[in-house]
Amino acid sequence: MMKALLPRNMLIPFLSKISQKMEVIAPVLIQGTPAFCTWTGQDLALEENPLHPPTEFLLPHKETLFRYVQESGRYTFEEEQAVPRLILGIRPCDLRAANVLDRIFEQPPRDHHYLGRRRATLIAVLNCTKPDDGCLCTQFGSGPEAKDEYDLLITEIGPGYLVEAGSPAGILLLSDNPEFFHDATDAHLAEKSDLMKKASEQIKLHSDISLQKMKDRIKRADWESLEKECFNCGGCTFVCPVCHCFNILDLGIPDGERVRCRDTCILSGFSRLAGGANPRKSPGERMKNWYLDKFEYTPQKTGLAGCVGCGRCQKVCMAEIDRWKLEAVK
Amino acid sequence: MEAGGGQMSQCSSSQYNQYIPMQAEIVDIDVESPNTYLISLKLLDDVEFCYAPGQFVMVSVMGLGECPISITSTPTRNMLQLCIRRAGKITNGIMDCMIGDVLGIRGPCGNGFPLDEMKKDIIIAGGGSGFATLRSLINYIVDRRSEFKKVAVAYGARTRQDLYFMQEYKGWQQAGIDVGITVDIGDEKWKGNVGLVTSLLDRFDIYGGSAAICGPSVMINAVAQKLMKERNFDHSDIYVSMERHMKCGVGKCEHCMIGPYHACQDGPVFTYDKLMRLFRNGEG
Numbered sequence: 001m002m003k004a005l006l007p008r009n010m011l012i013p014f015l016s017k018i019s020q021k022m023e024v025i026a027p028v029l030i031q032g033t034p035a036f037c038t039w040t041g042q043d044l045a046l047e048e049n050p051l052h053p054p055t056e057f058l059l060p061h062k063e064t065l066f067r068y069v070q071e072s073g074r075y076t077f078e079e080e081q082a083v084p085r086l087i088l089g090i091r092p093c094d095l096r097a098a099n100v101l102d103r104i105f106e107q108p109p110r111d112h113h114y115l116g117r118r119r120a121t122l123i124a125v126l127n128c129t130k131p132d133d134g135c136l137c138t139q140f141g142s143g144p145e146a147k148d149e150y151d152l153l154i155t156e157i158g159p160g161y162l163v164e165a166g167s168p169a170g171i172l173l174l175s176d177n178p179e180f181f182h183d184a185t186d187a188h189l190a191e192k193s194d195l196m197k198k199a200s201e202q203i204k205l206h207s208d209i210s211l212q213k214m215k216d217r218i219k220r221a222d223w224e225s226l227e228k229e230c231f232n233c234g235g236c237t238f239v240c241p242v243c244h245c246f247n248i249l250d251l252g253i254p255d256g257e258r259v260r261c262r263d264t265c266i267l268s269g270f271s272r273l274a275g276g277a278n279p280r281k282s283p284g285e286r287m288k289n290w291y292l293d294k295f296e297y298t299p300q301k302t303g304l305a306g307c308v309g310c311g312r313c314q315k316v317c318m319a320e321i322d323r324w325k326l327e328a329v330k
Numbered sequence: 331m332e333a334g335g336g337q338m339s340q341c342s343s344s345q346y347n348q349y350i351p352m353q354a355e356i357v358d359i360d361v362e363s364p365n366t367y368l369i370s371l372k373l374l375d376d377v378e379f380c381y382a383p384g385q386f387v388m389v390s391v392m393g394l395g396e397c398p399i400s401i402t403s404t405p406t407r408n409m410l411q412l413c414i415r416r417a418g419k420i421t422n423g424i425m426d427c428m429i430g431d432v433l434g435i436r437g438p439c440g441n442g443f444p445l446d447e448m449k450k451d452i453i454i455a456g457g458g459s460g461f462a463t464l465r466s467l468i469n470y471i472v473d474r475r476s477e478f479k480k481v482a483v484a485y486g487a488r489t490r491q492d493l494y495f496m497q498e499y500k501g502w503q504q505a506g507i508d509v510g511i512t513v514d515i516g517d518e519k520w521k522g523n524v525g526l527v528t529s530l531l532d533r534f535d536i537y538g539g540s541a542a543i544c545g546p547s548v549m550i551n552a553v554a555q556k557l558m559k560e561r562n563f564d565h566s567d568i569y570v571s572m573e574r575h576m577k578c579g580v581g582k583c584e585h586c587m588i589g590p591y592h593a594c595q596d597g598p599v600f601t602y603d604k605l606m607r608l609f610r611n612g613e614g
Contacts, residue, residue: 065349068392079347245584247585248349248396248583252393258349258395263577265584271574273573274397277547279574293587297587
């Protein structure tokens with residue numbers, strides 16, 4: 001595996017050069033809040049993981065599936081091609097989320113749009129050296145250090161950034177831009193492993209949280225009392241990097257576009273049929289379905305938990321429901 | 331740039347983009363009931379369209395959207411017919427179309443009825459608009475009658491005016507199918523049965539075999555329970571076609587989840603025992 005050291009003052013010049021060839025997505029401050037967006041030379045905000053996950057650049061909140069153009073009652077269709085991209089600063093937990101999405105959208109019939117965008121995207125992961133209070137990645141094996149499935153793996157160490165390539169495309173990013181890099185030494189690698197060990201220790205151990213324990217808790221949970229606490233806002237699902245429910249709708253007559261936009265199974269209209277019948281009528285049933293999907297169905301289908309322990313759902317929950325104990329903590 | 335990014339290019343094929351529909355021209359419209367039309371379609375794209383009874387298609391009216399509609403015709407007759415009931419924005423849009431108008435079609439989607447497993451005595455029970463998908467199976471059986479044994483059809487609708495495919499019952503009977511029809515609310519012109527679909531089952535001379543059911547969930551449960559308790563049917567031989575809200579039709583959008591299954595890919599036809607297991611655990 002190819003490793004190199006990127007001095008602190010070389011990160012911006014390196015990104016500037018890459019951004020001439022592809023769109024660079026990176027966390028920057030927007031009105032004081034870190035968020036992933038197209039990087040055009042702004043200062044980077046790599047300290048904390050943004051509340052909105054970077055997976056929205058793989059499965060956007062709104063994307064055009066195709067455009068339809070009518071002529072004499074018949075239609076022609078145009079479709080969008082993915083643009084090459086580098087997403088910098090994805091945390092290991094969000095990388096795991098992308099892996100879960102990959103497996104879901106790769107299942108036949110494969111999703112042409114997601115996979116096209118995924119193939120055109122390079123991922124530069126930033127290892128978590130300063131985990132957040134709400135982080136639970138160690139419980140699901142998704143962090144704080146990424147082990148595989150990245151193009152570049154970046155760890156912030158004393159002299160700069162230790163950059164490791166994990167794919168042919170990642171190796172090319174390093175070998176095509178040697179002017180920015182120094183050789184990585186054993187001391188750099190030792191510093192990285194020391195930092196990662198400390199980060200793992202910083203993440204609180206939650207011995208009562210695991211895939212199996214969550215499955216058991218779902219069976220025992222009192223959904224009727226939980227549903228009284230939940231505001232049914234769907235906030236938890238919109239910040240979840242794994243959640244991928246979507247709606248499809250048409251915009252424009254007679255010409256227009258068919259778009260898919262994010263949807264959430266927490267909302268009452270999600271499963272309602274045209275005639276009015278609804279298989280998941282109560283908020284409790286919908287909450288239970290969400291948990292079952294995360295901890296039972298997704299592991300069955302992909303071999304990976306549908307939760308990556310990023311802690312975002314807990315942060316946004318207005319009702320302050322304890323997601324892990326399945327209790328209202330008010 | 332938006333999160334989606336990208337540039338447009340014209341494409342002629344939906345081979346890779348599974349969301350691009352084929353185009354189908356409406357060649358005939360029959361009125362089945364005041365709010366239900368039977369629409370015959372001809373595909374304009376030069377593709378082979380093979381389907382099985384019980385499968386469905388995603389139907390588009392460009393500008394209004396797309397919804398799942400079960401295929402009402404049988405593959406044995408080389409045609410594509412859909413039974414559309416006014417229920418929402420898109421079905422209204424389809425019913426406002428005229429002969430010669432073009433609809434978008436994606437599919438066929440879903441699994442369909444397991445015909446090889448059903449080549450024994452069969453009871454087919456439908457309620458309301460759920461009967462539309464069963465007509466595909468019934469006409470398939472009529473065309474391949476020698477492959478099946480005793481066949482009985484039980485169909486119930488709200489009123490006489492709500493009954494579908496009335497002109498076809500005689501043909502089914504001539505093919506040796508026992509046809510029972512009932513309505514919830516009778517009137518002076520209705521000389522037949524008044525009551526629930528389950529009341530029709532008593533007259534059939536079928537004990538054990540396979541069953542195909544589609545209709546409201548209360549009716550599905552009542553029929554399945556009666557078949558198991560009184561007619562010696564095994565719950566794994568009872569096939570239920572489930573109705574769910576759908577958006578993508580390819581198992582990704584999660585709207586049609588029934589427990590770990592997607593009705594659009596793993597269904598819409600499920601064995602009754604599979605559904606019972608899920609509903610008993612509060613899933614689905």
